[in-house]
Amino acid sequence: xxxxxxxxxxxxxxxxxxxxxxxxxxxxxxxxxxxxxxxxxxxxxxxxxxxxxxxxxxxxxxxxxxxxxxxxxxxxxxxxxxxxxxxxxxxxxxxxxxxxxxxxxxxxxxxxxxxxxxxxxxxxxxxxxxxxxxxxxxxxxxxxxxxxxxxxxxxxxxxxxxxxxxxxxxxxxxxxxxxxxxxxxxxxxxxxxxxxxxxxxxxxxxxxxxxxxxxxxxxxxxxxxxxxxxxxxxxxxxxxxxxxxxxxxxxxxxxxxxxxxxxxxxxxxxxxxxxxxxxxxxxxxxxxxxxxxxxxxxxxxxxxxxxxxxxxxxxx
Amino acid sequence: xxxxxxxxxxxxxxxxxxxxxxxxxxxxxxxxxxxxxxxxxxxxxxxxxxxxxxxxxxxxxxxxxxxxxxxxxxxxxxxxxxxxxxxxxxxxxxxxxxxxxxxxxxxxxxxxxxxxxxxxxxxxxxxxxxxxxxxxxxxxxxxxxxxxxxxxxxxxxxxxxxxxxxxxxxxxxxxxxxxxxxxxxxxxxxxxxxxxxxxxxxxxxxxxxxxxxxxxxxxxxxxxxxx
Numbered sequence: 001x002x003x004x005x006x007x008x009x010x011x012x013x014x015x016x017x018x019x020x021x022x023x024x025x026x027x028x029x030x031x032x033x034x035x036x037x038x039x040x041x042x043x044x045x046x047x048x049x050x051x052x053x054x055x056x057x058x059x060x061x062x063x064x065x066x067x068x069x070x071x072x073x074x075x076x077x078x079x080x081x082x083x084x085x086x087x088x089x090x091x092x093x094x095x096x097x098x099x100x101x102x103x104x105x106x107x108x109x110x111x112x113x114x115x116x117x118x119x120x121x122x123x124x125x126x127x128x129x130x131x132x133x134x135x136x137x138x139x140x141x142x143x144x145x146x147x148x149x150x151x152x153x154x155x156x157x158x159x160x161x162x163x164x165x166x167x168x169x170x171x172x173x174x175x176x177x178x179x180x181x182x183x184x185x186x187x188x189x190x191x192x193x194x195x196x197x198x199x200x201x202x203x204x205x206x207x208x209x210x211x212x213x214x215x216x217x218x219x220x221x222x223x224x225x226x227x228x229x230x231x232x233x234x235x236x237x238x239x240x241x242x243x244x245x246x247x248x249x250x251x252x253x254x255x256x257x258x259x260x261x262x263x264x265x266x267x268x269x270x271x272x273x274x275x276x277x278x279x280x281x282x283x284x285x286x287x288x289x290x291x292x293x294x295x296x297x298x299x300x301x302x303x304x305x306x307x308x309x310x311x312x313x314x315x316x
Numbered sequence: 317x318x319x320x321x322x323x324x325x326x327x328x329x330x331x332x333x334x335x336x337x338x339x340x341x342x343x344x345x346x347x348x349x350x351x352x353x354x355x356x357x358x359x360x361x362x363x364x365x366x367x368x369x370x371x372x373x374x375x376x377x378x379x380x381x382x383x384x385x386x387x388x389x390x391x392x393x394x395x396x397x398x399x400x401x402x403x404x405x406x407x408x409x410x411x412x413x414x415x416x417x418x419x420x421x422x423x424x425x426x427x428x429x430x431x432x433x434x435x436x437x438x439x440x441x442x443x444x445x446x447x448x449x450x451x452x453x454x455x456x457x458x459x460x461x462x463x464x465x466x467x468x469x470x471x472x473x474x475x476x477x478x479x480x481x482x483x484x485x486x487x488x489x490x491x492x493x494x495x496x497x498x499x500x501x502x503x504x505x506x507x508x509x510x511x512x513x514x515x516x517x518x519x520x521x522x523x524x525x526x527x528x529x530x531x532x533x534x535x536x537x538x539x540x541x542x543x
Contacts, residue, residue, distance in 0.1 A: 175326050175332030177449075296344065299418040303340055303425050311333055314432045314452065 020044035055056035056221030070226040077112035099158035114215035125207040129214020181308035188301035359389030400516030431456035454488025
Protein backbone atom coordinates (compact mmCIF):
# COMPACT_ATOMS: atom_id res chain seq x y z
CA UNK A 1 0.00 0.00 0.00
CA UNK A 2 2.65 2.51 0.96
CA UNK A 3 4.68 1.26 -1.99
CA UNK A 4 1.83 2.21 -4.35
CA UNK A 5 1.60 5.72 -2.90
CA UNK A 6 5.35 6.17 -3.05
CA UNK A 7 5.52 4.93 -6.65
CA UNK A 8 2.76 7.34 -7.61
CA UNK A 9 4.86 10.23 -6.32
CA UNK A 10 7.97 8.82 -8.04
CA UNK A 11 5.94 8.80 -11.27
CA UNK A 12 5.06 12.48 -10.84
CA UNK A 13 8.67 13.33 -10.04
CA UNK A 14 9.91 11.52 -13.17
CA UNK A 15 7.45 13.43 -15.36
CA UNK A 16 8.35 16.78 -13.79
CA UNK A 17 12.08 16.18 -14.14
CA UNK A 18 12.17 14.80 -17.68
CA UNK A 19 9.58 17.00 -19.42
CA UNK A 20 12.02 19.89 -20.10
CA UNK A 21 14.56 17.35 -21.35
CA UNK A 22 12.06 16.20 -23.98
CA UNK A 23 11.51 19.79 -25.08
CA UNK A 24 15.28 20.33 -25.27
CA UNK A 25 15.84 17.17 -27.31
CA UNK A 26 13.08 18.03 -29.78
CA UNK A 27 14.37 21.56 -30.40
CA UNK A 28 17.97 20.33 -30.71
CA UNK A 29 16.98 17.62 -33.21
CA UNK A 30 14.97 20.11 -35.27
CA UNK A 31 18.01 22.37 -35.52
CA UNK A 32 20.26 19.45 -36.45
CA UNK A 33 17.86 18.49 -39.25
CA UNK A 34 18.25 22.04 -40.57
CA UNK A 35 22.07 21.65 -40.49
CA UNK A 36 22.46 24.05 -37.58
CA UNK A 37 24.11 23.38 -34.24
CA UNK A 38 21.13 24.14 -32.00
CA UNK A 39 20.86 24.93 -28.30
CA UNK A 40 22.07 22.53 -25.65
CA UNK A 41 19.72 19.76 -24.57
CA UNK A 42 19.54 21.08 -20.98
CA UNK A 43 18.80 24.65 -22.06
CA UNK A 44 15.13 24.47 -20.88
CA UNK A 45 16.38 23.64 -17.38
CA UNK A 46 18.63 26.70 -17.43
CA UNK A 47 15.74 28.85 -18.67
CA UNK A 48 13.44 27.69 -15.88
CA UNK A 49 16.16 28.17 -13.28
CA UNK A 50 16.87 31.70 -14.53
CA UNK A 51 13.19 32.65 -14.57
CA UNK A 52 12.67 31.46 -11.01
CA UNK A 53 15.33 33.91 -9.82
CA UNK A 54 13.89 36.95 -11.56
CA UNK A 55 11.40 39.56 -10.39
CA UNK A 56 7.81 39.55 -11.43
CA UNK A 57 6.02 42.47 -13.07
CA UNK A 58 2.22 42.31 -13.05
CA UNK A 59 -0.08 44.74 -14.81
CA UNK A 60 -2.31 46.80 -12.54
CA UNK A 61 -5.29 46.19 -14.81
CA UNK A 62 -5.24 42.44 -14.34
CA UNK A 63 -7.45 40.52 -11.94
CA UNK A 64 -7.05 37.45 -9.74
CA UNK A 65 -7.30 35.19 -12.83
CA UNK A 66 -3.95 36.43 -14.08
CA UNK A 67 -2.24 35.65 -10.78
CA UNK A 68 -3.96 32.32 -10.29
CA UNK A 69 -3.48 30.81 -13.76
CA UNK A 70 0.23 29.86 -13.67
CA UNK A 71 -0.39 27.60 -10.71
CA UNK A 72 -3.38 26.03 -12.43
CA UNK A 73 -1.54 25.50 -15.71
CA UNK A 74 1.29 23.83 -13.77
CA UNK A 75 -0.88 21.64 -11.57
CA UNK A 76 -3.48 20.31 -14.01
CA UNK A 77 -1.05 18.16 -16.04
CA UNK A 78 0.47 16.86 -12.79
CA UNK A 79 -3.04 15.88 -11.71
CA UNK A 80 -3.45 13.92 -14.92
CA UNK A 81 -0.06 12.26 -14.33
CA UNK A 82 -1.51 10.64 -11.23
CA UNK A 83 -4.14 8.92 -13.36
CA UNK A 84 -2.20 7.53 -16.32
CA UNK A 85 0.31 4.70 -16.60
CA UNK A 86 3.74 6.25 -16.95
CA UNK A 87 6.04 3.71 -15.32
CA UNK A 88 3.90 0.82 -14.12
CA UNK A 89 1.40 -1.51 -15.72
CA UNK A 90 -0.56 -2.13 -12.50
CA UNK A 91 -2.85 0.58 -11.09
CA UNK A 92 -1.27 2.82 -8.50
CA UNK A 93 -2.92 4.46 -5.55
CA UNK A 94 -4.67 7.39 -7.27
CA UNK A 95 -5.42 5.49 -10.47
CA UNK A 96 -9.16 5.17 -9.90
CA UNK A 97 -9.61 8.79 -8.96
CA UNK A 98 -10.55 9.67 -12.53
CA UNK A 99 -10.67 8.05 -15.93
CA UNK A 100 -9.43 9.23 -19.30
CA UNK A 101 -12.43 11.47 -19.87
CA UNK A 102 -11.83 13.14 -16.50
CA UNK A 103 -8.17 13.58 -17.41
CA UNK A 104 -9.16 15.24 -20.68
CA UNK A 105 -11.48 17.61 -18.85
CA UNK A 106 -8.80 18.50 -16.30
CA UNK A 107 -6.40 19.41 -19.10
CA UNK A 108 -9.17 21.48 -20.72
CA UNK A 109 -9.59 23.33 -17.40
CA UNK A 110 -5.96 24.41 -17.53
CA UNK A 111 -6.34 25.53 -21.13
CA UNK A 112 -9.51 27.46 -20.30
CA UNK A 113 -7.86 29.47 -17.55
CA UNK A 114 -4.80 30.12 -19.72
CA UNK A 115 -7.09 31.56 -22.39
CA UNK A 116 -8.87 33.77 -19.87
CA UNK A 117 -5.59 35.05 -18.45
CA UNK A 118 -4.33 35.96 -21.92
CA UNK A 119 -7.34 38.27 -22.28
CA UNK A 120 -6.90 39.68 -18.80
CA UNK A 121 -4.09 42.18 -19.25
CA UNK A 122 -5.25 44.28 -22.17
CA UNK A 123 -2.34 43.36 -24.43
CA UNK A 124 -3.72 43.39 -28.01
CA UNK A 125 -2.02 40.14 -28.98
CA UNK A 126 -3.33 38.20 -26.04
CA UNK A 127 -7.01 37.96 -27.01
CA UNK A 128 -6.04 37.28 -30.63
CA UNK A 129 -3.99 34.25 -29.65
CA UNK A 130 -6.60 33.25 -27.07
CA UNK A 131 -9.41 33.17 -29.62
CA UNK A 132 -7.28 31.08 -31.97
CA UNK A 133 -6.44 28.68 -29.14
CA UNK A 134 -10.13 28.29 -28.44
CA UNK A 135 -10.74 27.60 -32.14
CA UNK A 136 -8.22 24.78 -32.10
CA UNK A 137 -9.51 23.59 -28.73
CA UNK A 138 -13.16 23.37 -29.64
CA UNK A 139 -12.39 21.61 -32.91
CA UNK A 140 -10.18 19.14 -31.06
CA UNK A 141 -12.81 18.31 -28.42
CA UNK A 142 -14.97 16.02 -30.62
CA UNK A 143 -11.85 14.16 -31.68
CA UNK A 144 -10.87 13.67 -28.01
CA UNK A 145 -14.33 12.41 -27.18
CA UNK A 146 -14.59 9.96 -30.06
CA UNK A 147 -11.07 8.64 -29.47
CA UNK A 148 -11.77 8.06 -25.78
CA UNK A 149 -15.13 6.49 -26.48
CA UNK A 150 -13.72 4.12 -29.07
CA UNK A 151 -10.84 3.12 -26.84
CA UNK A 152 -13.17 2.51 -23.92
CA UNK A 153 -15.59 0.59 -26.13
CA UNK A 154 -12.86 -1.72 -27.38
CA UNK A 155 -11.21 -2.30 -24.02
CA UNK A 156 -14.38 -2.37 -21.96
CA UNK A 157 -13.24 0.21 -19.42
CA UNK A 158 -12.39 3.89 -19.17
CA UNK A 159 -9.51 3.60 -16.71
CA UNK A 160 -6.21 3.91 -18.59
CA UNK A 161 -4.49 1.09 -16.73
CA UNK A 162 -7.16 -1.43 -17.67
CA UNK A 163 -7.29 -0.20 -21.25
CA UNK A 164 -3.54 -0.63 -21.48
CA UNK A 165 -3.68 -4.24 -20.42
CA UNK A 166 -6.44 -5.21 -22.78
CA UNK A 167 -5.61 -3.12 -25.79
CA UNK A 168 -2.76 -4.94 -27.51
CA UNK A 169 -3.24 -8.18 -25.66
CA UNK A 170 -2.59 -10.66 -28.43
CA UNK A 171 0.13 -8.94 -30.43
CA UNK A 172 -1.79 -9.44 -33.67
CA UNK A 173 -4.26 -6.85 -32.38
CA UNK A 174 -1.66 -4.28 -33.24
CA UNK A 175 -2.70 -4.49 -36.89
CA UNK A 176 -6.39 -4.28 -36.23
CA UNK A 177 -7.87 -1.37 -38.22
CA UNK A 178 -9.40 0.24 -35.13
CA UNK A 179 -6.01 0.37 -33.47
CA UNK A 180 -4.17 1.87 -36.43
CA UNK A 181 -6.84 4.49 -37.09
CA UNK A 182 -7.01 5.50 -33.42
CA UNK A 183 -3.23 5.85 -33.35
CA UNK A 184 -3.36 8.13 -36.37
CA UNK A 185 -6.20 10.25 -34.96
CA UNK A 186 -4.53 10.60 -31.56
CA UNK A 187 -1.23 11.56 -33.18
CA UNK A 188 -2.98 14.36 -35.09
CA UNK A 189 -4.57 15.39 -31.79
CA UNK A 190 -1.16 15.57 -30.07
CA UNK A 191 0.08 17.82 -32.87
CA UNK A 192 -2.92 20.11 -32.38
CA UNK A 193 -3.02 20.19 -28.56
CA UNK A 194 0.74 20.43 -28.12
CA UNK A 195 1.00 23.37 -30.47
CA UNK A 196 3.30 21.65 -33.00
CA UNK A 197 3.71 22.21 -36.71
CA UNK A 198 1.46 21.85 -38.79
CA UNK A 199 -0.95 23.57 -36.41
CA UNK A 200 1.30 26.09 -34.70
CA UNK A 201 4.95 27.08 -34.66
CA UNK A 202 6.34 26.37 -31.16
CA UNK A 203 9.53 28.36 -31.66
CA UNK A 204 8.01 31.40 -33.30
CA UNK A 205 8.35 34.85 -31.74
CA UNK A 206 5.94 36.59 -34.09
CA UNK A 207 2.94 37.56 -31.96
CA UNK A 208 0.67 38.02 -34.95
CA UNK A 209 0.99 34.34 -35.79
CA UNK A 210 1.04 32.83 -32.30
CA UNK A 211 -1.61 30.38 -31.31
CA UNK A 212 -0.55 28.46 -28.26
CA UNK A 213 2.46 30.54 -27.24
CA UNK A 214 0.25 33.55 -26.59
CA UNK A 215 -0.78 32.18 -23.22
CA UNK A 216 2.67 32.95 -21.85
CA UNK A 217 3.13 36.38 -23.42
CA UNK A 218 2.57 38.62 -20.42
CA UNK A 219 4.18 36.56 -17.68
CA UNK A 220 7.55 37.21 -16.08
CA UNK A 221 9.65 35.67 -13.37
CA UNK A 222 8.44 32.56 -11.54
CA UNK A 223 4.99 32.74 -13.20
CA UNK A 224 6.60 32.51 -16.64
CA UNK A 225 8.68 29.56 -15.45
CA UNK A 226 5.53 27.79 -14.27
CA UNK A 227 3.73 28.43 -17.58
CA UNK A 228 6.69 27.14 -19.60
CA UNK A 229 7.21 24.10 -17.43
CA UNK A 230 3.47 23.37 -17.34
CA UNK A 231 3.30 23.42 -21.14
CA UNK A 232 6.22 20.99 -21.37
CA UNK A 233 4.64 18.67 -18.78
CA UNK A 234 1.36 18.74 -20.71
CA UNK A 235 3.11 17.59 -23.88
CA UNK A 236 4.93 14.84 -21.95
CA UNK A 237 1.64 13.67 -20.44
CA UNK A 238 -0.08 13.48 -23.82
CA UNK A 239 2.88 11.54 -25.25
CA UNK A 240 2.80 9.16 -22.26
CA UNK A 241 -0.88 8.45 -22.81
CA UNK A 242 -0.21 7.85 -26.48
CA UNK A 243 2.75 5.53 -25.97
CA UNK A 244 1.87 3.66 -22.82
CA UNK A 245 -1.82 3.11 -23.47
CA UNK A 246 -2.23 2.99 -27.23
CA UNK A 247 0.94 2.21 -29.09
CA UNK A 248 3.52 0.29 -27.05
CA UNK A 249 2.13 -0.76 -23.67
CA UNK A 250 5.24 -2.85 -23.03
CA UNK A 251 8.35 -2.18 -21.02
CA UNK A 252 6.49 -1.02 -17.90
CA UNK A 253 7.08 -2.33 -14.41
CA UNK A 254 5.11 -5.49 -13.69
CA UNK A 255 5.72 -6.18 -10.00
CA UNK A 256 5.65 -3.88 -7.02
CA UNK A 257 9.40 -3.73 -6.48
CA UNK A 258 11.82 -0.85 -6.61
CA UNK A 259 14.05 -2.80 -9.00
CA UNK A 260 11.33 -3.11 -11.64
CA UNK A 261 10.52 0.57 -11.33
CA UNK A 262 14.16 1.55 -11.73
CA UNK A 263 14.38 -0.58 -14.90
CA UNK A 264 11.17 0.92 -16.27
CA UNK A 265 12.42 4.52 -16.17
CA UNK A 266 15.08 4.24 -18.92
CA UNK A 267 12.75 2.07 -21.04
CA UNK A 268 9.99 4.67 -20.93
CA UNK A 269 12.51 7.40 -21.71
CA UNK A 270 13.75 5.40 -24.70
CA UNK A 271 10.18 5.11 -26.01
CA UNK A 272 9.67 8.85 -25.57
CA UNK A 273 12.95 9.47 -27.42
CA UNK A 274 11.78 7.37 -30.39
CA UNK A 275 8.55 9.36 -30.42
CA UNK A 276 10.61 12.57 -30.37
CA UNK A 277 12.40 11.36 -33.52
CA UNK A 278 9.07 10.75 -35.26
CA UNK A 279 7.78 14.14 -34.09
CA UNK A 280 10.85 15.92 -35.43
CA UNK A 281 10.50 14.11 -38.77
CA UNK A 282 6.87 15.18 -39.06
CA UNK A 283 7.57 18.76 -37.98
CA UNK A 284 10.51 19.22 -40.32
CA UNK A 285 8.68 17.95 -43.37
CA UNK A 286 5.43 19.89 -43.10
CA UNK A 287 4.66 23.58 -43.24
CA UNK A 288 2.48 25.47 -40.83
CA UNK A 289 -1.13 25.45 -41.97
CA UNK A 290 -3.04 28.61 -42.74
CA UNK A 291 -5.45 29.41 -39.94
CA UNK A 292 -8.62 28.33 -41.70
CA UNK A 293 -7.05 25.09 -42.85
CA UNK A 294 -6.75 23.97 -39.24
CA UNK A 295 -10.45 23.13 -39.28
CA UNK A 296 -9.81 20.82 -42.24
CA UNK A 297 -6.91 19.17 -40.40
CA UNK A 298 -8.99 18.52 -37.31
CA UNK A 299 -11.98 17.55 -39.44
CA UNK A 300 -9.81 14.87 -41.03
CA UNK A 301 -8.77 13.69 -37.55
CA UNK A 302 -12.44 13.52 -36.56
CA UNK A 303 -13.33 11.48 -39.62
CA UNK A 304 -10.44 9.08 -38.96
CA UNK A 305 -11.54 8.54 -35.36
CA UNK A 306 -15.17 7.93 -36.37
CA UNK A 307 -13.97 5.51 -39.04
CA UNK A 308 -12.08 3.68 -36.28
CA UNK A 309 -15.27 3.44 -34.25
CA UNK A 310 -17.24 2.22 -37.29
CA UNK A 311 -14.57 -0.39 -37.97
CA UNK A 312 -15.06 -1.75 -34.47
CA UNK A 313 -18.83 -1.48 -34.06
CA UNK A 314 -19.93 -2.84 -37.39
CA UNK A 315 -17.31 -5.44 -38.05
CA UNK A 316 -17.16 -7.20 -34.71
CA UNK B 317 -20.91 -13.90 -37.47
CA UNK B 318 -18.14 -14.86 -35.08
CA UNK B 319 -15.54 -16.78 -37.00
CA UNK B 320 -11.94 -17.32 -36.01
CA UNK B 321 -9.83 -14.44 -37.27
CA UNK B 322 -6.52 -15.28 -38.83
CA UNK B 323 -3.61 -13.03 -39.55
CA UNK B 324 -4.64 -12.79 -43.22
CA UNK B 325 -8.15 -11.61 -42.43
CA UNK B 326 -6.74 -9.02 -40.03
CA UNK B 327 -4.29 -7.75 -42.63
CA UNK B 328 -7.19 -7.66 -45.09
CA UNK B 329 -9.17 -5.57 -42.58
CA UNK B 330 -6.16 -3.24 -42.32
CA UNK B 331 -5.97 -2.92 -46.11
CA UNK B 332 -9.72 -2.20 -46.13
CA UNK B 333 -9.40 0.59 -43.57
CA UNK B 334 -6.52 2.20 -45.48
CA UNK B 335 -8.59 1.89 -48.66
CA UNK B 336 -11.40 3.81 -46.94
CA UNK B 337 -8.92 6.33 -45.57
CA UNK B 338 -7.46 7.04 -49.02
CA UNK B 339 -11.01 7.55 -50.36
CA UNK B 340 -11.56 10.12 -47.59
CA UNK B 341 -8.28 11.66 -48.69
CA UNK B 342 -9.62 12.01 -52.22
CA UNK B 343 -12.62 13.90 -50.84
CA UNK B 344 -10.53 16.14 -48.60
CA UNK B 345 -7.64 17.21 -50.78
CA UNK B 346 -7.38 20.50 -52.59
CA UNK B 347 -4.86 19.83 -55.32
CA UNK B 348 -5.22 17.81 -58.50
CA UNK B 349 -1.90 16.05 -57.81
CA UNK B 350 -3.06 15.19 -54.31
CA UNK B 351 -6.27 13.66 -55.62
CA UNK B 352 -4.27 11.59 -58.09
CA UNK B 353 -1.85 10.38 -55.39
CA UNK B 354 -4.69 9.28 -53.14
CA UNK B 355 -6.24 7.45 -56.08
CA UNK B 356 -2.94 5.63 -56.64
CA UNK B 357 -2.85 4.69 -52.94
CA UNK B 358 -6.41 3.46 -53.15
CA UNK B 359 -5.55 1.21 -56.08
CA UNK B 360 -2.49 -0.16 -54.30
CA UNK B 361 -4.63 -1.11 -51.29
CA UNK B 362 -7.21 -2.69 -53.59
CA UNK B 363 -4.49 -4.80 -55.16
CA UNK B 364 -3.10 -5.79 -51.74
CA UNK B 365 -6.55 -6.81 -50.53
CA UNK B 366 -7.08 -8.96 -53.62
CA UNK B 367 -3.64 -10.49 -53.07
CA UNK B 368 -4.37 -11.28 -49.41
CA UNK B 369 -7.74 -12.80 -50.22
CA UNK B 370 -6.15 -14.94 -52.90
CA UNK B 371 -3.53 -16.40 -50.58
CA UNK B 372 -5.41 -18.55 -48.14
CA UNK B 373 -7.89 -20.60 -50.15
CA UNK B 374 -5.30 -20.37 -52.85
CA UNK B 375 -6.88 -18.79 -55.86
CA UNK B 376 -4.59 -17.81 -58.71
CA UNK B 377 -7.47 -15.91 -60.16
CA UNK B 378 -7.52 -13.36 -57.34
CA UNK B 379 -3.75 -13.01 -57.45
CA UNK B 380 -3.99 -12.33 -61.17
CA UNK B 381 -6.65 -9.68 -60.44
CA UNK B 382 -4.25 -8.10 -57.96
CA UNK B 383 -1.43 -8.00 -60.49
CA UNK B 384 -3.66 -6.59 -63.24
CA UNK B 385 -4.85 -3.85 -60.92
CA UNK B 386 -1.36 -3.10 -59.69
CA UNK B 387 -0.13 -2.57 -63.25
CA UNK B 388 -3.20 -0.84 -64.56
CA UNK B 389 -4.15 1.77 -62.02
CA UNK B 390 -1.12 3.04 -60.14
CA UNK B 391 1.18 3.03 -63.16
CA UNK B 392 -0.69 3.20 -66.45
CA UNK B 393 -3.43 5.65 -65.57
CA UNK B 394 -1.20 8.46 -64.24
CA UNK B 395 1.12 7.95 -67.21
CA UNK B 396 -1.78 8.12 -69.64
CA UNK B 397 -3.20 11.20 -67.96
CA UNK B 398 0.12 12.94 -68.20
CA UNK B 399 0.33 12.18 -71.91
CA UNK B 400 -3.15 13.33 -72.82
CA UNK B 401 -3.86 16.22 -70.45
CA UNK B 402 -1.62 19.27 -70.59
CA UNK B 403 0.83 20.02 -67.78
CA UNK B 404 -0.93 23.18 -66.71
CA UNK B 405 -3.86 21.21 -65.36
CA UNK B 406 -1.56 19.45 -62.95
CA UNK B 407 -0.01 22.56 -61.54
CA UNK B 408 -3.39 23.91 -60.51
CA UNK B 409 -3.16 24.34 -56.77
CA UNK B 410 -6.74 24.69 -55.64
CA UNK B 411 -9.71 22.78 -56.92
CA UNK B 412 -12.96 24.65 -56.76
CA UNK B 413 -15.69 22.72 -55.06
CA UNK B 414 -19.33 23.26 -54.37
CA UNK B 415 -18.98 22.65 -50.61
CA UNK B 416 -16.00 23.38 -48.40
CA UNK B 417 -13.82 20.62 -47.04
CA UNK B 418 -15.05 20.09 -43.45
CA UNK B 419 -18.65 19.80 -44.66
CA UNK B 420 -17.50 17.44 -47.40
CA UNK B 421 -15.77 15.32 -44.77
CA UNK B 422 -18.88 15.19 -42.61
CA UNK B 423 -21.02 14.19 -45.59
CA UNK B 424 -18.44 11.54 -46.48
CA UNK B 425 -18.73 10.21 -42.92
CA UNK B 426 -22.51 10.11 -43.22
CA UNK B 427 -22.23 8.23 -46.51
CA UNK B 428 -19.87 5.70 -44.89
CA UNK B 429 -22.24 5.05 -42.00
CA UNK B 430 -25.09 4.77 -44.52
CA UNK B 431 -23.17 2.19 -46.54
CA UNK B 432 -22.46 0.09 -43.42
CA UNK B 433 -26.18 0.29 -42.62
CA UNK B 434 -27.03 -0.80 -46.17
CA UNK B 435 -24.61 -3.69 -46.08
CA UNK B 436 -25.75 -5.06 -42.72
CA UNK B 437 -28.80 -7.08 -43.92
CA UNK B 438 -26.80 -8.36 -46.88
CA UNK B 439 -24.09 -9.68 -44.59
CA UNK B 440 -26.48 -11.52 -42.31
CA UNK B 441 -27.27 -14.00 -45.08
CA UNK B 442 -24.04 -15.72 -44.10
CA UNK B 443 -21.05 -14.22 -45.78
CA UNK B 444 -17.49 -15.18 -45.11
CA UNK B 445 -15.30 -13.11 -42.82
CA UNK B 446 -13.51 -11.01 -45.46
CA UNK B 447 -16.84 -9.91 -46.89
CA UNK B 448 -17.64 -8.31 -43.54
CA UNK B 449 -14.96 -5.73 -44.29
CA UNK B 450 -14.96 -5.60 -48.07
CA UNK B 451 -18.64 -5.18 -48.82
CA UNK B 452 -19.37 -2.10 -46.69
CA UNK B 453 -16.09 -0.43 -47.61
CA UNK B 454 -16.73 -1.13 -51.30
CA UNK B 455 -20.20 0.36 -51.16
CA UNK B 456 -18.81 3.34 -49.22
CA UNK B 457 -16.14 3.94 -51.88
CA UNK B 458 -18.86 3.72 -54.56
CA UNK B 459 -20.94 6.39 -52.82
CA UNK B 460 -17.91 8.55 -52.08
CA UNK B 461 -16.77 8.34 -55.71
CA UNK B 462 -20.21 9.50 -56.79
CA UNK B 463 -19.95 12.33 -54.27
CA UNK B 464 -16.56 13.43 -55.62
CA UNK B 465 -17.98 13.32 -59.14
CA UNK B 466 -20.81 15.61 -58.08
CA UNK B 467 -18.98 18.11 -55.94
CA UNK B 468 -15.75 18.83 -57.81
CA UNK B 469 -15.77 21.41 -60.54
CA UNK B 470 -12.63 20.39 -62.40
CA UNK B 471 -12.45 17.76 -65.08
CA UNK B 472 -9.58 15.60 -63.82
CA UNK B 473 -10.92 15.18 -60.24
CA UNK B 474 -14.30 14.28 -61.69
CA UNK B 475 -12.63 11.57 -63.72
CA UNK B 476 -10.86 10.36 -60.60
CA UNK B 477 -14.21 10.21 -58.83
CA UNK B 478 -15.51 7.92 -61.55
CA UNK B 479 -12.45 5.72 -61.21
CA UNK B 480 -12.89 5.64 -57.43
CA UNK B 481 -16.43 4.35 -57.96
CA UNK B 482 -15.03 1.59 -60.12
CA UNK B 483 -12.42 0.77 -57.47
CA UNK B 484 -15.12 0.55 -54.85
CA UNK B 485 -17.25 -1.82 -56.90
CA UNK B 486 -14.18 -3.97 -57.51
CA UNK B 487 -13.31 -4.01 -53.82
CA UNK B 488 -16.76 -5.29 -52.94
CA UNK B 489 -16.79 -7.87 -55.70
CA UNK B 490 -13.48 -9.55 -54.88
CA UNK B 491 -14.94 -10.72 -51.59
CA UNK B 492 -18.41 -11.67 -52.80
CA UNK B 493 -17.91 -13.03 -56.30
CA UNK B 494 -14.30 -14.11 -56.63
CA UNK B 495 -15.05 -16.63 -59.33
CA UNK B 496 -15.67 -14.10 -62.08
CA UNK B 497 -14.10 -15.19 -65.31
CA UNK B 498 -10.63 -13.79 -65.88
CA UNK B 499 -11.56 -12.66 -69.35
CA UNK B 500 -14.14 -10.26 -67.91
CA UNK B 501 -11.53 -8.80 -65.56
CA UNK B 502 -9.18 -8.09 -68.42
CA UNK B 503 -11.96 -6.46 -70.44
CA UNK B 504 -12.90 -4.24 -67.51
CA UNK B 505 -9.31 -3.16 -67.01
CA UNK B 506 -8.95 -2.28 -70.66
CA UNK B 507 -12.25 -0.40 -70.62
CA UNK B 508 -10.99 1.73 -67.76
CA UNK B 509 -7.90 2.64 -69.77
CA UNK B 510 -10.01 3.62 -72.78
CA UNK B 511 -12.27 5.78 -70.59
CA UNK B 512 -9.25 7.58 -69.13
CA UNK B 513 -7.80 8.12 -72.57
CA UNK B 514 -11.01 9.56 -74.00
CA UNK B 515 -11.65 11.85 -71.05
CA UNK B 516 -8.02 12.95 -71.07
CA UNK B 517 -8.17 13.93 -74.72
CA UNK B 518 -11.46 15.74 -74.17
CA UNK B 519 -9.95 17.63 -71.24
CA UNK B 520 -7.02 18.74 -73.37
CA UNK B 521 -9.42 19.92 -76.07
CA UNK B 522 -11.49 21.84 -73.55
CA UNK B 523 -8.37 23.39 -72.05
CA UNK B 524 -7.02 24.49 -75.40
CA UNK B 525 -10.33 25.91 -76.52
CA UNK B 526 -11.47 27.72 -73.42
CA UNK B 527 -8.34 28.11 -71.34
CA UNK B 528 -9.58 26.44 -68.20
CA UNK B 529 -10.92 23.04 -67.30
CA UNK B 530 -13.26 24.48 -64.75
CA UNK B 531 -16.36 22.54 -65.66
CA UNK B 532 -18.58 24.94 -63.78
CA UNK B 533 -17.84 27.70 -66.23
CA UNK B 534 -18.95 25.54 -69.15
CA UNK B 535 -22.61 26.10 -68.36
CA UNK B 536 -22.92 29.36 -70.25
CA UNK B 537 -23.17 29.45 -74.02
CA UNK B 538 -21.02 32.46 -74.75
CA UNK B 539 -17.24 32.67 -74.79
CA UNK B 540 -17.18 35.47 -72.21
CA UNK B 541 -18.01 32.93 -69.56
CA UNK B 542 -14.33 32.94 -68.53
CA UNK B 543 -14.19 33.98 -64.87
